[in-house]
Amino acid sequence: MLAIAELLAGLGLLFIGLKLLSGHLQQAMGRRVRAILKAATRSRLIGLACGTLAGAIVQSSNAVTLIAGNLVRGGILTTRDAIPVVAGANIGTSALVFIASVDLKVAVLYLVAMVGIAYQFRLDRTAERREWIGVLLGLALLFLGLSFIKLAPQDVPRETMAALLNGVTPLVGILIGFAAATLTQSASTATILCVAAIGTGAIDLSDAFFIVLGANFGSGIATLISAGNLQGTGKQLCFAHIFVKLVGCLVVYLAWLGADLAGYEPAARIVALGQNGPSFVISVVFLLLQVTGAAATTLFCGTTEALARRFSPPSQEDNVSKPHFIDDQAMVDPPSALELAASETDRLIGNLPELLPDLDQRAADNAAHRALHWRGAHAVGEATGHFLVELIDRHLSREDLDLALLLQDRQRLLLSLQDTLKEFADVTDGYEAPPPLLFNLAEALRTLVLELAEARNGPQSEIELLLELTTDRSTVLDRIRRTLASGAIGTGEDARKLLVAVSLFERAVWLLHRLAGTLRDTANAANRT
Amino acid sequence: MQIDREQAGSDVVLKVSGRLDTPNAKPFEASLMEAISSTDGGITVDLAGVDYVSSSGLRALLVAGKAMRTAKRDLALRSLQPQIREVFDISGFSTLFEIK
Numbered sequence: 001m002l003a004i005a006e007l008l009a010g011l012g013l014l015f016i017g018l019k020l021l022s023g024h025l026q027q028a029m030g031r032r033v034r035a036i037l038k039a040a041t042r043s044r045l046i047g048l049a050c051g052t053l054a055g056a057i058v059q060s061s062n063a064v065t066l067i068a069g070n071l072v073r074g075g076i077l078t079t080r081d082a083i084p085v086v087a088g089a090n091i092g093t094s095a096l097v098f099i100a101s102v103d104l105k106v107a108v109l110y111l112v113a114m115v116g117i118a119y120q121f122r123l124d125r126t127a128e129r130r131e132w133i134g135v136l137l138g139l140a141l142l143f144l145g146l147s148f149i150k151l152a153p154q155d156v157p158r159e160t161m162a163a164l165l166n167g168v169t170p171l172v173g174i175l176i177g178f179a180a181a182t183l184t185q186s187a188s189t190a191t192i193l194c195v196a197a198i199g200t201g202a203i204d205l206s207d208a209f210f211i212v213l214g215a216n217f218g219s220g221i222a223t224l225i226s227a228g229n230l231q232g233t234g235k236q237l238c239f240a241h242i243f244v245k246l247v248g249c250l251v252v253y254l255a256w257l258g259a260d261l262a263g264y265e266p267a268a269r270i271v272a273l274g275q276n277g278p279s280f281v282i283s284v285v286f287l288l289l290q291v292t293g294a295a296a297t298t299l300f301c302g303t304t305e306a307l308a309r310r311f312s313p314p315s316q317e318d319n320v321s322k323p324h325f326i327d328d329q330a331m332v333d334p335p336s337a338l339e340l341a342a343s344e345t346d347r348l349i350g351n352l353p354e355l356l357p358d359l360d361q362r363a364a365d366n367a368a369h370r371a372l373h374w375r376g377a378h379a380v381g382e383a384t385g386h387f388l389v390e391l392i393d394r395h396l397s398r399e400d401l402d403l404a405l406l407l408q409d410r411q412r413l414l415l416s417l418q419d420t421l422k423e424f425a426d427v428t429d430g431y432e433a434p435p436p437l438l439f440n441l442a443e444a445l446r447t448l449v450l451e452l453a454e455a456r457n458g459p460q461s462e463i464e465l466l467l468e469l470t471t472d473r474s475t476v477l478d479r480i481r482r483t484l485a486s487g488a489i490g491t492g493e494d495a496r497k498l499l500v501a502v503s504l505f506e507r508a509v510w511l512l513h514r515l516a517g518t519l520r521d522t523a524n525a526a527n528r529t
Numbered sequence: 530m531q532i533d534r535e536q537a538g539s540d541v542v543l544k545v546s547g548r549l550d551t552p553n554a555k556p557f558e559a560s561l562m563e564a565i566s567s568t569d570g571g572i573t574v575d576l577a578g579v580d581y582v583s584s585s586g587l588r589a590l591l592v593a594g595k596a597m598r599t600a601k602r603d604l605a606l607r608s609l610q611p612q613i614r615e616v617f618d619i620s621g622f623s624t625l626f627e628i629k
Contacts, residue, residue: 358551358584359583360550360551360583360584360585361551436612436615437615440612440615440616440619441619443582443583443584443587443616443620444584444587444616444619444620444621446584447584447587447588447591447620448620448621450584450588451588451591461595461598461599462595465595465598465625468621468624468625469620469621469622469624469625470621471621471624473619473621476618476619477619480619505619509621
C-alpha cells in the first residue's frame with residue numbers, strides 16, 4: 001500500500017513539476033523563443049537548430065509547435081520553414097530526460113531552499129523573477145517526484161517485482177509506453193518515468209527500450225488528439241510532429257531488428273552497455289529517436305510538407321489569420337513598420353462589424369462564419385501586438401516611440417473589444433428569438449461598431465461624434481439592471497443572461513470610447529506635424 | 530413603412546410608421562436627406578407609428594444627424610414608444626438628438 005501511495009505521490013509531484021516548469025519557462029522565455037524561431041527562415045539547418053534551442057528552453061515540443069503554428073499563420077514563417085523547427089523541438093526536449101537521468105537528490109534540497117528563501121525575502125516581486133522562481137520550484141517538484149517513484153518499488157515484495165518483470169514483452173513494453181505518453185501527452189515524461197523505473201530495478205534496459213519506443217510514437221498521436229478541432233496549418237505542423245516521431249521509431253526499431261537478425265543480440269548488448277549507467281543509456285536512446293526522426297523530416301522537408309498538406313489542407317482560418325500589412329522585413333525602417341502596424345490595426349477595426357450578429361438579417365447570419373472571423377482577427381491582432389513589442393524594443397526616435405506606444409494601446413484595446421464582441425455574440429446566439437432588451441443592445445452595439453469602422457478613415461468630426469455617442473452609460477444601464485433585478489423583464493437564467501449582455505455592452509462601449517480616443521490622438525499628432 | 534411630410538414654416542415634420550429595418554432604411558434615409566436639402570429650418574421625426582428599429586434604421590438617422598450638425602441645424606425626434614426610446618438611450622442617440 002505504501003508503495004502505491006509513494007508511486008502516486010511521485011507521479012503527482014512529477015506532473016505538477018513538469019507543468020510548473022513548462023508553464024513558467026514559456027512565460028519567462030516566450031518572447032525570446034519567438035525571436036529565436038524567426039531566424040528559422042534562413043535555412044533548414046538553422047531552423048533545426050532554432051527548434052532544438054526552443055525545445056530545450058520551453059521543454060515542450062507541443063508548445064514550440066503551437067508557437068511555430070502561430071508564426072506561420074502570422075505569415076512570419078512558411079510551413080516549410082516551420083517543419084525543421086518542430087523537428088528540432090523534439091531533440092531539445094531530450095535535455096530534461098538527460099537531467100532526470102542524473103541523481104539529483106542534493107539538487108532538490110538546494111532548489112527547495114532557494115525557492116523558499118526567494119519567497120520569504122520577497123524576491124518574487126517582479127514578473128520575470130516570479131517566473132524563474134516558478135521554474136526552480138517546478139524542477140524541485142519534478143526531482144522530488146522522481147525520488148518518490150524510485151523509492152516506491154523498495155516496498156514491493158521481490159516475488160511481485162519478478163512477476164512484473166517477466167510480463168514486459170517487447171509488444172507489452174511498446175503498449176505501456178504508448179499508453180503512458182498518450183495519457184501524459186509527452187514522450188519525455190513517459191521516458192523520465194522509465195528512467196525512474198530502471199533506477200529501481202523494476203525493469204531492465206531492453207524493456208525500457210520498447211517502452212520508450214512506444215512512448216515516442218504515443219506522444220505523436222497525443223499531439224493529434226490534443227489538436228482537437230485545429231485545422232489547416234496548425235494541424236499540418238501536428239502531422240509534421242507525428243512524422244518526426246514515426247520516422248524516429250521506424251529507423252531505430254529497424255536498426256534493432258537488423259542487429260537482432262545479424263546475431264548482434266541488441267537486447268543483451270544494451271543491458272551490458274548500461275551496467276554502469278542504465279538511465280543515461282535510455283536517455284541516449286530517447287535522443288537517438290528524436291535525432292533520427294528530426295534529421296529525416298528536415299532532410300525531406302518538401303515531402304513532409306506535401307504529406308502534411310494532404311492530411312490537413314490549408315483552411316479558411318489560415319487565410320483570415322494572415323496579416324495583410326505587417327512584415328518583419330519592414331522593421332529595418334521603423335517609420336514604415338509603424339505605418340504598416342497602423343494599417344493592420346485599421347483593417348481590423350474595419351472588420352469589427354463582422355464579429356457581431358445582424359439580428360435584423362438573421363437568415364443571412366452565420367455564427368460559425370463569425371467565430372472564424374473572430375479567430376482570424378484575434379490571431380492578426382496578436383501578431384500585430386508582437387510586431388509592435390519588437391519594434392518598441394529597437395531604439396526608436398522619440399516621435400516613433402510615441403506613435404508605437406499609441407498603436408500598442410490601440411491594438412490592446414482592439415483585442416479586448418474583439419473578445420467582448422465575441423462574448424456578446426455568444427449570448428445572442430443562445431436565443432432563437434432574442435428578447436427585446438437583448439435585441440436593442442445588439443442593434444445599438446452594431447450601430448456604434450459600424451460608426452467606429454466608418455470614423456477611422458473619416459474627418460475628425462466623425463471621431464468626435466463617436467466619442468460623444470460612447471460616453472458613460474452607467475445611468476441608463478443601471479436602470480436596466482434594476483429592472484432586471486426586480487424580475488420585471490425576465491427571471492432565472494434569462495435574467496442572468498441579460499445581465500451578462502448588459503455588462504458586456506457596457507464594456508464594449510467603454511472600449512469603443514477608448515479606441516475612438518486613440519484615433520483622435522493619432523489625428524491630432526498628424527495635424528501637429 | 531410609410532412616411533408623411535408636414536411643413537411648418539421653415540421646419541419639416543416627418544411622420545414615420547412601420548418598421549425601420551434594413552429594407553426600409555435606405556428609403557427612410559433618402560426622405561430625410563431630401564427634407565434636409567429642401568428646407569433651411571429644423572426637422573422633427575415623429576416616430577409614434579414605429580415599433581421596430583434596427584441598426585440600419587439607427588444609422589439612417591445618424592447620417593441625417595451628421596448632416597444637420599454640419600449645417601448647424603436641429604434634428605429632433607418625438608413620440609417614441611418606450612421600446613424604441615430604450616434603443617435610443619442605449620445607443621447614446623439621446624445625447625445627439627433632442628427627444629420630445
